[in-house]
Amino acid sequence: MSQTRFKDKVIFMCGVFFAYDKNLDIEKAKKSLDLMYHRGPDGYRSIQGSNYFLGHRRLSIIDTSDRGFQPFVSEDEKTEVAVNGEIYNYKEIRGELEECGAKFSSQSDSEVILHAYCHWGVDRMLEKIDGMYGVVIHDRESGKIVFFIDRYGVKPLFYQVDGACSKVIVSSEIASLKNYSSDLVVDETAIFDYLVYRYVPYPKSIYVNVFKASPGQVVEINLSTFDVNKRFYWEMSNEKASINVDENKSTIERLIRDSMELQVVSDVPLGFYLSGGVDSSCLLCSARELNLDPRAISLDFVGSEKSERDFVDEFCDKLDHNNLDIMTIEPQDTNHVLGEIVKKMGEPIGDDSVIPTYLLNKKAKDKVTVAIGGDGGDELFCGYSRYKILAPGVTAGKLLFLAKHYIKHFRSKFLCAFRYDERWERYTHLLGxxxxxxxxxxYRNLFPNLESNYDPYWHYKRHYEKSDGVKDYMRLDFKTFLPGLIFCKVDFASMLNSVEVRVPFMDRTIVEYAFSRYDEKSKRDYGTKTLLVEYLYRKTGLDFTKRKKRGFGLPGPKYYQDGNSENVFHVRVLKDWLEYNV
Structure with a gap:
């Protein structure tokens, strides 16, 4: 076993690449790791044997010293670990492990994974850790590779198993995997799925026989027989607890505050992405209650009705928060950006907000290395207006209400959804x-060999559980739309600029609380995020219920490369992606 390490100038996320191959091409493996430079510009370290390579590119967040370099290797050299992401409760787990006799060589949160696996095994370790992560463990003693991502799919892993060629590849990015396995073929069913969903749903990828790790699932592969064992280590509970409104109010404040305390830990500059919406505003408010004065970064679409600058200024004034950077985007800033970033997509991402998300991270990079984002709040606290449509028992009066309040801004999505009789067609339309x-x-020409009995809504059906009306769709969004499109987009756009975006709403206690709470008030207020809105009103006196939900997509035609926002964005992305990759 040999090791190499290089540390260049300190810039500061991480990329992991593992290859097991009886005909190992070490230069290809190194090139695959180098293709993830943007995920880890701080440096790299790799371990290699006669038939395997495990490499890690580093974006230093906690313990920026040389001791924090990965992969970490156990004292007996039988276990090697590489981690992309952050373990938020690592200090608590480290304390338990030290009581068990573990000896740490660094202050890195990732080293906790090595000792937890060696002392407790994978199952007990996974019960304990909380965070956003993609982990690869090479267990040399048992002759297997073990890998998994976090419970909610914030961080990605892609993998390929080719028993005929005695080859296993695991990578943080599909482009690096493709570099090593250059004979990949685009999957026609994945093209079809992408057009339906706007993303390629896990466990598929855009390529045949290349897969995404599923949220909350651990994969073990025997490197002698190439047998694959997969099992879920976390699944969302359908249990409901009856909690009164006052208890809800105090509980959510405490849970957000507890999550923030864990997630603001960083040895490098940290900021908050502030959109003017409920979710990011709650997080900044909580940070101020912790006596923090973080840099808040907001994006302003110049000359657009979607500009939230006035409200961001008002909100920060109410918080007495002066540490605010407004980063402006003008129409010319978005010209040609789509073509630039599609070339860098491992697989197509069909959300037009990928452009402002990319530009936000690009502009913020000079200010921060870690950013706090509000993703996940809509799915947890019933924030999407579409839940009004999906709620059971839609009456004529309710439809009239929707027409009065949404026809001007949402006519192409909400009312047109009723063109479709079939439930999943309507749901798909509402999700864009x-x-x-x-x-x-x-688009039949894009998948000429698709079988006639192919089920276009297999992903929804696999994850849909009927139990509690509108919460069934919230859970479905949480399991599909959130990891498949939102987290994929955020990881891509932030990592391309070497910025780590953390999502405090994806704290385990918040997630499990949000889906277990049950009270009559929350049941009525579909689409309003009542708990969070009331929290903000108590702290600032601002009434967020009077503000329209604006989202983060491009604001209008002049912000599009061809000046036409009526074109279907995700189709344009697919056509460009196929042109670059096929």
Whole structure:
């Protein structure tokens, strides 16, 4: 076993690449790791044997010294670990491990994974850790590779198992995997899925026989037989607890505060992305209650109705928070950006907010290395207006209410959803995807070999559980849309700029609380995030219920490369991606 390490100038996320191959091409493996330079510009370290390579590119967040370099290796050299992401409760776990006799060589949160696996095994370790992570463990003693991502799919891993060629590849990015396995073939069913969902749903990837690790699932591969064992280490509970409104109010404040205390730990500059919406505003408010004065970074679409600058200024004034940077975006800033970033996508991402998300991280990089984002709040606290449509028992009066309040701004999404009789076609339309009937009609040439009995809504059906009306769709969004599109987009756009974005709402206690709470008030207020809105009103006196939800997509035609926002964005991305990659 040999090791190499290089540390260049300190810039500061991480990329992991593992290859097991009886005909190991070490230069290809090194090149695959180098392709993830943007995920870890601080430096790299790799371990290699006669038939395997484990490499890690480093973006230093906690313990920026040389001792924090990965992969970490156990004292007996039988276990090697590489981690992408952060373990938020690592100090608590480290204390338990030290009581068990573990000896640490660094202050890194990632070293906790090595000792937890060696002392407790994978199952007990996974019960304990909380964070956002993609972990690869090479267990040399048992002759297996073990890997997994976090419970909610914030961080990605892609993998390929080719028993015929005695080869296993695991990578943080699909482009690095493709570099090593250059004969990959685009999957026609994945193209179809992408057009329906706007993303390629896990466990598929855009390529045949290349897979995404599923949220909350651990994968073990025997490196002699190439047998694959997969099991879920976390699944969302459907249990409901009856909690009164006053108890809800105090509980959510405490849970957000506890999550913030864990997630603001960093040895490098940290900031808050402030959109003017409920979720990011709650997080900054909580940080101020912790007596923190973080840099808040907001994006202003110049000359657009979607500009939230006035409200961001008002909110910060109410918090007495002066540490605010407004980063402006003008129409010319977005010209040609789509073509630039599509070339760098491992697989297509069909959300037009990928452009402002990319530009936000690009502009913020000079200020911060770690950013706090509000993603996940809509799925946890019923924030999407579409839940009003999906709620059971929609009456004529309710439809009239929707028409009065949404026809001007949402006519193309909400009211047009009723064109579709079939439930999953309507749901797909509400999420901005393309109902399968339209995909078959307009884009059949892109998947000529698709079987006639292919189920276009397999991903929804696999994860849908009927139990509690609108919360069924909240859970479905949480399991599909959130990891498949939102977290994928954020990871891509932030990592491309070497910025780590943390998501405090994805704290385990917050997630499990949000889906277990049950009270009549929350049941009525679909689409309003009542708990969070009331929290902000108590702290600032601002009434967020009077503000329209604006989202983070491009504001209008002049911000699009061709000046036409009516084109289906995710179709344009797919066509460009196929041109670059096929």
């Amino acid at each position: 995807g393309m109902p399968a009937s339209k995909v078959y009609r307009d």
